[in-house]
Amino acid sequence: MRRLIPLRIAIVVTLVVALSAFLVGSYFAPTPATAQAPIRWKVQSAWPPTSIVQDAAKLLVEMIDKTSGGRLKMDLLPAGAVVPAFEIQDAVNRGVLDAGHTTPGYIIGKLQAFIPLTHGPLFGMDFIDYFGWYWEGGGHELLQEAYQKHLKMNVVSIQVHPEGPQAMGWFKKEIRKFDDIKGMKYRIYGIGAETYGKLGISAVTIPGGEIVPALERGVIDGAEWINCYDDKILGLDKVAKFHYVPGMHEPVTVGEFIMNKAKYDALPADLKEVIKTAAQAAYWMHFVRFQEKTAKACAELIAQGIKIIKTTDELNNRFLKVFDEIQGGYGAKDPFYKKVLDSQQKYAGLIVPYRLSYWPPYNFIGEHYWKEKIWLK
DSSP: OOOSSOHHHHHHHHHHHHHHHHHHHHHHSOOTTTSSOOEEEEEEESSOTTSHHHHHHHHHHHHHHHHTTTSEEEEEEOTTSSSOGGGHHHHHHHTSSSEEEEOGGGGTTTOGGGTTTTEEOGGGOOHHHHHHHHHHSSHHHHHHHIIIIISOOSEEEEEEOOOOSOOOEEESSOOOSGGGTTTOEEEOOTHHHHHHHHTTOEEEOOOGGGHHHHHHTTSOSEEOOSOHHHHHHHTHHHHOOEEEEOOSSOSEEOEEEEEEHHHHHTSOHHHHHHHHHHHHHHHHHHHHHHHHHHHHHHHHHHHTTOEEEEOOHHHHHHHHHHHHHHHHHHHHHOHHHHHHHHHHHHHHHHHHHHHHHHSOOHHHHHHHHHGGGOOOO
16 A cells, blocks of 8 residues: 555654644643642631740741641731630631640640640659650540540640740749748649649639739739740739749640641641641750740849749649649549540650669759759759
């Protein structure tokens, strides 16, 4: 059969057509960077704009933005921008907010098991131990169970922003013995309020922005907030001159990044992993920044004449005794509370004795180098 078009010409024409189609398709096809608009979430924190905890919120959302390559962006708002500080969980559940940076400790009235899930002496665990329990000892799963099974809330929560250890707080007059604090009106958070209440102290929980006005008006006689740095920003040093450390209510205290579950479930698997790893990294980055800022601010307060005084062993021992009684009581009445306690006690029972036995005492080495510079006697 006679060819109408020579074979060589047909091959060339075919290649030209195929190449043209490829180039046209490539030109009009979206690039990876523009294939999909970024996912944007509205996030509100429970913290004032100048708070060190708001810094933790900023750190987390920046990490999520960067590690997602800009695919997941968080529009962060401070406390009160959309809802009051203590209503963030409910707003996230209802979809009014996509996510929140807060603490379950603000809603222990809804579920008392949020006490051991967020703060306290915690069987002697420190922040390293607590992080281990949370990610390796079942804590993360228990937090989801708390929200999704027991509160029936449409949320996913990841614990973030370690804020401690925290001070006992600020007082207008010196506390030399336990009787000096009895009958005082004292602002304190979470389990601390109940424990001090049983010790004869009138304890209340109010948001950070209300503390200084309450002290100025004499509504309260003392208050704890966070640390030297944040307390100084809040202005507590202007209305109270005696600062007591340590406190037993929050040797360990953590917050949460809480997300609407429908929004979270809609994310691709890699972005869910981005949130998890960003939260883990932000936990430690914020922790070391928190310690450095606290150290500098404490030195500044001492230089301006503030007395930073060691809380008496008598008061701390009384606190721990009553705290254990309260915990035991809740565990006896609430199977889920007991489930959390049992989980923490099992993990702490392994790790804490090991560290107390095997690790060199922090004070032993520290005092070898810096004994003359220790300002808390």
